[in-house]
Amino acid sequence: MTMQLMFYEDKAKNLVxxxxxxEEQLRYTKSxxxxxxxxxxxNSRHAILAMDGNKLVTFFVLHEKEGVTPYSSNEQALLIRSFSTxxxxxxxxxxxxxxxxLPDFxxxxxxxxxxxVLGVNVPNRAAQELYKRCGFVDEGRQAMGLRDELKVMSYYMKEVEN
Structure with a gap:
């Protein structure tokens, strides 16, 4: 699987x-x-496509600045939202x-x-497990989502050694 992340461009409209x-997925995420x-x-929201060859398989948004505020006081944090496959x-x-x-991107x-930073719906255990396996930590913070309480999870970027 040679997957890559890229910013959304209108030429990918038909893939979207x-x-x-x-309906079940849409309970937890925006389309x-x-x-x-x-x-x-x-312009503080960036739509990201995860492509496997020419197939759009996963989608999410990276939200900077005020988008992060409900989830973290860190001004150098980026919020991952609307994550779906x-x-x-x-x-x-x-x-x-x-x-x-994502970290290299x-x-x-x-x-x-x-x-x-991301907020994951408290009932969505499968997603919480996935995020944990990918290095996100649950430090016990919560926020209010569209319908449910959200568990706030963070991934701390490590310095890359050259």
């Missing part, structure tokens, strides 16, 4: 339109279409791979960032 989320519309109105691509390791690629495009 084919991206499938179930890529909705997220991209928000990102177009707010296409329904037909679930269970293939794409979400985990996307999260593993962030170092390259957002060099001042030292922490990644």
């Amino acid at each position: 339109e084919q991206y499938t989320l179930t 890529p279409k909705e997220s991209i519309a928000l990102a177009k109105q707010d 296409d329904f037909y691509e679930q269970g293939k390791g794409y979400a985990k791979t996307a999260l593993q690629l 962030v170092r390259k495009h957002f060099p001042s960032i030292n922490e990644l």
Whole structure:
């Protein structure tokens, strides 16, 4: 699997339109279409596509500045929001791979960032386990999400040695 992360561009619009989320998934996350519309109105939001070859398999938004405020007081943190994997691509390791690629992507495009933060719905145990396996830590902080209480988890960026 040669997966890569890239910023959304309009030429990927048809891939986004084919991206499938179930009603159950949409209880916990916004659709890529909705997220991209928000990102177009707010330049502190960056829509990210996780591509496996020419297939869009995972989608999320990196939100800087005020987007982070409800989750962290660190001004050098970046919020991961609207994280999802296409329904037909679930269970293939794409979400985990996307999260593993993320620190290098962030170092390259957002060099001042030292922490990644996300809010995960308290009932969504599978996602919490995934984030833990990818190095996120639960320090007992909570925030209010769209419908549920969110567990706030952080990934601390390590200095890369050259």
